[in-house]
């Protein structure tokens with residue numbers, strides 16, 4: 400009787416820890432009132448999900464480029480929460496359609512794979528956004 404009870408007591412907190420850990424591993428990025436993404440370079444593992452939360456109206460996410468041959472997630476509706484699960488490794492570039500020329504963009508790196516970073520670097524947006532993208536890419540090199 401006693402060993403069983405002990406085993407149950409030790410298992411219980413562990414399973415709670417496991418549950419909160421898998422939740423914590425998924426990322427949340429705010430679309431902010433300042434027309435930015437709260438996290439500009441997001442690193443996730445294969446199978447993880449990122450949720451973008453609209454903290455202000457008039458933002459969305461639209462993927463511009465990803466690893467070769469990978470179908471990009473479809474663009475999200477303005478001012479709506481959206482979640483994307485990433486199942487292919489590589490770097491993904493996305494922006495907010497209304498603010499794409501004023502630097503509201505971000506990168507997602509899946510599975511630590513930056514092999515397509517030079518392809519991402521070739522994307523031209525606007526002078527302001529190109530310099531933002533350059534800085535994000537430099538932070539990964």
Ligand SMILES: [Cu+2]
Pocket residue numbers: 434435457458459495496497498503
């Ligand atoms: Cu925006």
